Amino acid sequence: MAGLGEHITAMVRSHASGDDASFYSVALQIAAREARQGHHVLADDIKKAVDSSRQSRSATSNLTALPQARGDLAELVEATQPNVRLRELVAPQGIVDQIKQVIAEQRQRKALLDHGFAPAHRLLLEGPPGTGKTMTASVLATELALPMFTIRLDGLLSKFMGETASKLRTVFESVAERRGVYLFDEFDALGADRSGNDVGEARRILNSFLVFLEDASPESIVVAATNHRSILDRALFRRFDAILTYSLPDARQAGTVIRARLGSLLAGTSLAKLNALTDGLSHADLVKAAEGAAKAALMRGEPHVTREDLVAALQARRTASIG
Known part of the structure; x- marks a missing residue:
């Protein structure tokens, strides 16, 4: 009974804190415990009650509060x-x-x-x-x-x-x-x-x-x-x-990372033959380089990143990351 008592205590705490996810999780653990002990009818009743309560909650609210650690x-x-x-x-x-x-x-x-x-x-x-x-x-x-x-x-x-x-x-x-x-x-x-x-x-x-x-x-x-x-x-x-x-991105993946970060700012700019500059850079490095190129263009008042912006940003990132 000690284990069941701990589960009930956890349910009371989660209910008091308004943490529905934890409440349902513990209830399902009790159901699993009862099933292991051969109490299948009770286990099914608990699962059905949880499912019904979840559906009722979702019908009345579309907002999910972030449970805070306490x-x-x-x-x-x-x-x-x-x-x-x-x-x-x-x-x-x-x-x-x-x-x-x-x-x-x-x-x-x-x-x-x-x-x-x-x-x-x-x-x-x-x-x-x-x-x-x-x-x-x-x-x-x-x-x-x-x-x-x-x-x-x-x-x-x-x-x-x-x-x-x-x-x-x-x-x-x-x-x-x-x-x-x-x-x-x-x-x-x-x-x-x-x-x-x-x-x-x-x-x-x-x-x-x-x-x-x-x-x-x-x-x-x-x-x-x-x-x-x-x-x-x-x-x-x-x-x-x-x-x-996980591994460092290849040339194709590097281009995908840069395009995803720059979006329309990259319009008309070729990423061909940048392998020597992207090789050895991580996904995070490539994102930082793309952001550096974007800032350079925007601060000049231009709507698009140039190839020169990208080359300069990638070279700077290589110096900082690889040396």
């Missing part, structure tokens, strides 16, 4: 409501297909869970800085109409390391109670290999994360993003449902 969680996460569609993400088709699969499984999670299958909900994104990892988390939140909770690793990794495991528990309790996309950015700060001399409390923290991740609720999506896959503990990889590997 209490201890407020010091550990930043809540946002992204608005980035999948079509805005410039990435290799393989990455796009993997993201589509995650979105599809999450949208059909009820059917999967009813048959004993969990939707993909633990993702590791790895690759160079500025290649779309954080943007992918925003895409998932937008396409699934979920809030995004970015974990503040500076708040999580306490100087009193004994507190860190407790803070991790608080985050993963929220994963179970409040449906959303939970982003651990710069994850290598937490998930680095501890097999050498760096042992003791740091190893226990990583072990705690592994346990929490293994048991993470499929109602939410946990996303870990890192620029340094090579330093991650090997035990992490088998805990994730999917590993997405």
Whole structure:
């Protein structure tokens, strides 16, 4: 009964805070618990009640309030409501297909869970800085109409390391109670290999994360993003449902990024034979270069970016980023 008592407590708290998403999430966890115990009629009744209540809510209001983190969680996460569609993400088709699969499984999670299958909900994104990892988390939140909770690793990794495991528990309790996309950015700060001399409390923290991740609720999506896959503990990889590997854009993708940022400002300007200047730049670098070219043109009072503007901006960005 202790587990049920904790669920009821969580429901009361979410109801008191007006967080309908968390309330429904916990109710569905109780339904799953009852189903595992063979109480299928009760489980079905709870699910039907949740579905009916959700439909009633959506009929009376089209506005979805962003659930704000409260209490201890407020010091550990930043809540946002992204608005980035999948079509805005410039990435290799393989990455796009993997993201589509995650979105599809999450949208059909009820059917999967009813048959004993969990939707993909633990993702590791790895690759160079500025290649779309954080943007992918925003895409998932937008396409699934979920809030995004970015974990503040500076708040999580306490100087009193004994507190860190407790803070991790608080985050993963929220994963179970409040449906959303939970982003651990710069994850290598937490998930680095501890097999050498760096042992003791740091190893226990990583072990705690592994346990929490293994048991993470499929109602939410946990996303870990890192620029340094090579330093991650090997035990992490088998805990994730999917590993997405990002890379610097090729010439075609670079042109797509620049066109998307400049839009009509690029009218009449050719992007041909800019490969030598775009090679080695990240998506974020290309966006910054496009913005620099746009500002140069607009400040001259001209309605369009010239090729010279782009060349100068790309060269400046290469100097700043590559050296």
